[in-house]
Amino acid sequence: MDENDRNYSNGEITVRWQPAKCIHSTICYSKLRKVFDPGKRPWVNMQGASTNEIIDIVNQCPTDALTFTKDKNIQGKEVKAEVEKNEDPSAKIQIIENGPALISGNFIITDINGNKLAKANNIALCRCGKSSSMPFCDGTHNTIGFKENRE
Ligand code: FES
Numbered sequence: 001m002d003e004n005d006r007n008y009s010n011g012e013i014t015v016r017w018q019p020a021k022c023i024h025s026t027i028c029y030s031k032l033r034k035v036f037d038p039g040k041r042p043w044v045n046m047q048g049a050s051t052n053e054i055i056d057i058v059n060q061c062p063t064d065a066l067t068f069t070k071d072k073n074i075q076g077k078e079v080k081a082e083v084e085k086n087e088d089p090s091a092k093i094q095i096i097e098n099g100p101a102l103i104s105g106n107f108i109i110t111d112i113n114g115n116k117l118a119k120a121n122n123i124a125l126c127r128c129g130k131s132s133s134m135p136f137c138d139g140t141h142n143t144i145g146f147k148e149n150r151e
Pocket of ligand 1: 128
């Protein structure tokens, strides 16, 4: 766990935020501002929505910067995960406009020499060329006004 990682619990689930993985897709706060509000501290309010609503949004995080675990101290109460990730074993690639290429699935990524960089289920590859964590996106595309050439 990175020292900047944060955990937020509502007693049913604990949401983990790993800022190093965040590419600022805005999905969380544009879809569920009652819970995810970057203008507030703490920016995650676990009382702002139902557990299932929170799980639904967390599962839409493209890079797993947001994940959740069921709290272990709950006995007999089922927390329904309406959207399960990684049901499809094949890899999928989604190009984000003016942003990274999101790859999800079961895959291994190697460098130019064939050395394994990561075995992962969700990564974001930089397309702007400015990331300080190449080949991965670090969110820099948001600060440089990256506009891809669509001609
Ligand atoms: S695409 Fe995100 S840093 Fe380059």
